[in-house]
Structure formats: C-alpha cells, structure tokens
Amino acid sequence: MKTLExxxxxxxxxxxxxxxxxxFEKDASSLISKLGTLILTNGLGNTLAFLFAKGKDHHxxxxxxxxxxxxxxxxxxxxxxxxxxxxxxIEEIMRELVLNATVEQYMYYTDETLRLVNWLRRFSDAMLxxxxxxxxx
Numbered sequence: 708m709k710t711l712e713x714x715x716x717x718x719x720x721x722x723x724x725x726x727x728x729x730x731f732e733k734d735a736s737s738l739i740s741k742l743g744t745l746i747l748t749n750g751l752g753n754t755l756a757f758l759f760a761k762g763k764d765h766h767x768x769x770x771x772x773x774x775x776x777x778x779x780x781x782x783x784x785x786x787x788x789x790x791x792x793x794x795x796x797i798e799e800i801m802r803e804l805v806l807n808a809t810v811e812q813y814m815y816y817t818d819e820t821l822r823l824v825n826w827l828r829r830f831s832d833a834m835l836x837x838x839x840x841x842x843x844x
Contacts, residue, residue: 719826
C-alpha cells in the first residue's frame with residue numbers, strides 16, 4: 708500500500724519521464740518551474756484557462772497532467788487526457804474542476820495541484836533540459 712505522497716511522486720515521475728526527449732521539453736521545463744506561482748497568484752481556474760488560451764504543446768501537456776491527476780483524486784477512472792485531446796475535452800475539465808466545484812472542492816483541487824506541482828518541479832529540474840520560451844540569452 709502506498710501513501711498519497713508516494714502515488715503523487717510516482718505519477719509526477721511518469722509524467723516528466725514522458726516529456727523527456729519531446730520537442731517541447733525545454734518549454735515544458737520552464738512552464739513547470741513557474742506553475743506553482745501562476746496558481747498561487749491567479750488561482751487554479753484562471754491558470755488552466757491561461758494554459759488553454761496559450762494552446763502550445765507544452766501548455767496542453769500540463770493541462771492533461773493536472774486534469775488526469777485531479778480526476779483520479781475525485782475517485783473517477785482517470786480519463787486519459789492527452790495533449791492531443793485536451794482541446795476537445797477542455798469544457799469537461801473546466802466544468803468538473805472549476806465551474807461546478809464547491810468552494811471546498813475547488814480549494815482541495817488547488818491544494819492537490821500545488822502538491823503535484825512540487826513533485827513535477829523536482830523531477831523536471833533533475834531530468835529535463837532547462838530553458839524554454841522565456842530563456843534569457
């Protein structure tokens with residue numbers, strides 16, 4: 708039996724491992740490093756909407772990672788969101804995680820996402836090439 712923290716770290720490791728070697732690896736690394744601040748500053752709903760509006764592969768990948776984890780934590784079968792189908796499923800994601808959530812649920816999803824982001828950032832720092840769209844030269 709694993710603790711929730713172990714499940715979270717395993718999930719984050721798997722997700723970051725799948726990003727490694729992708730063309731958007733540097734951009735994903737950069738985004739993951741900023742994700743916690745984005746959520747704390749703007750809220751989970753606004754951050755997800757921002758990522759969707761940006762719509763590049765690394766933004767959609769991060770939405771899929773967060774959404775799959777939160778749906779799993781809701782006790783639902785993980786829907787298997789992927790970067791390629793997130794645009795089609797964004798209404799379902801936003802409705803379930805933001806629009807129809809009670810205050811308590813929304814706070815839980817935000818807290819759970821921040822805990823996941825901590826693991827994503829740790830593994831990203833260790834495994835992914837750093838840099839990305841806002842890299843200074």
